[in-house]
Amino acid sequence: MKLQQLKYIVEVVNHNLNVSATAESLYTSQPGISKQVRLLEDELGIQIFERSGKHLTQVTSAGEDIIRISQEILARVESIKAVAGEHTHPEMGTLNISTTHTQARYALPDVIKGFTARYPKVSLHMHQGTPTQMSEAIAKGTANFAIATEALHLYQDAIMLPCYHWNRSIVVPKEHPLAQKGKISIEDLASYPLVTYVFGFTGRSELDTAFNKVGLTPRVVFTATDADVIKTYVRMGIGVGVIASMAIDKEQDEDLVAIDASHIFGASTTSIGFRRGTFLRSYMFDFMERFAPHLTRPVVEQALSLKSSSEIEEMFKDIELPVR
Structure with a gap:
């Protein structure tokens, strides 16, 4: 059993069982990887991958355990290299x-x-x-x-x-009705189309939670992973922006009004x-x-x-x- 073989099977999984893509990423040949995988399976007496013709179709149940342990071994190898680097060139x-x-x-x-x-x-x-x-x-x-x-x-x-x-701010153009309002409520937000983060990004779940608590559904009309993109669409009038307060740039965003929303959303x-x-x-x-x-x-x-x-x-x- 060689470390190279363990690296190959881990990388094959990382590349969705595409041996050709794995070979390209490792600067080696597809037949070379296939051969080493077979040699490892023969040595262990067990299949790591299921096949259909020449193609790998899925990882076997035993293969899942072998892959997991291989990942741990390779991580330990990297730790050994890191220890050496810490002592030689800190x-x-x-x-x-x-x-x-x-x-x-x-x-x-x-x-x-x-x-x-x-x-x-x-x-x-x-x-x-x-x-x-x-x-x-x-x-x-x-x-x-x-x-x-x-x-x-x-x-x-x-x-x-x-x-x-951190918490959030509401961003709108200066001429927007919310820009003239004192303290904004979640009911105010519910009456406007919203532009905010994609679910799973930058605390988006807190926005949905806040609306759910009061029995409202946010009317999200546009989502993005990038606060700068969100602000661009706010400027276009697509909707009211809800972004991280840290994403407000006082110089670049002077055409927008930022309103603190920490009383609406949980931190x-x-x-x-x-x-x-x-x-x-x-x-x-x-x-x-x-x-x-x-x-x-x-x-x-x-x-x-x-x-x-x-x-x-x-x-x-x-x-x-x-x-x-």
Whole structure:
């Protein structure tokens, strides 16, 4: 059994059982991957994949267990490399972050600026995606950190640490009737078409929850993953915008009126997540503290020692998080 074989079967699953796409991503040949998969199956005496002709059709029940263990082994191999890097070149390495547009555009720029100045030899890569894609990224090891508001519930081995609370603002053109109103109620919002985030993004669930509590249904006419896109359609008169308050740019959005909506919607919490068992480099601890000052190395290490997400939630319940 070779590590290369384990990597091949994991990558085949990551590429939806498409051996050709797997070979292309690994810069190798399709026959070479097929041969190594067969050799591994022969050695184990069990099928990892079911086939129809030359095509892989699904993972067998035994294969699912083998894939899971292979992912854990490959993650450990990466941890060994990280340990070596920490001792030989502590200020060199790579940091992959998976997040949403709102975090990348409004929450992270100052953090990234300070981090890259402190660690010029660390290669930093940011990937924008959905909560599902972020879950997959930390599960597969293609991202070191995922920064999200919606819980990454699809991946049970993710450790999620709360970073800050935030709420929403209503945005309308200056001539809109709501711009002249004092305090806006949820009933006011219900009478207008809304432009907001796609469900599953940037705390969208809180909007639906608020309307459901009072027996109303929001008339959402346009959704997007990007607050800047939402503001563009507000300017076009498509509807009333509901976006994260941090996404208001006083200079670029001076043509819009932003109205605080924290009395209408419950606050959301942004967290940073990573795979349990990951070896965290010193610069990774530093990044977390820059993003969320209460996440000092001792605090993170204490959270790492806990066995469940409920224990982590209990640990942070008395820590006052910043509000953005």
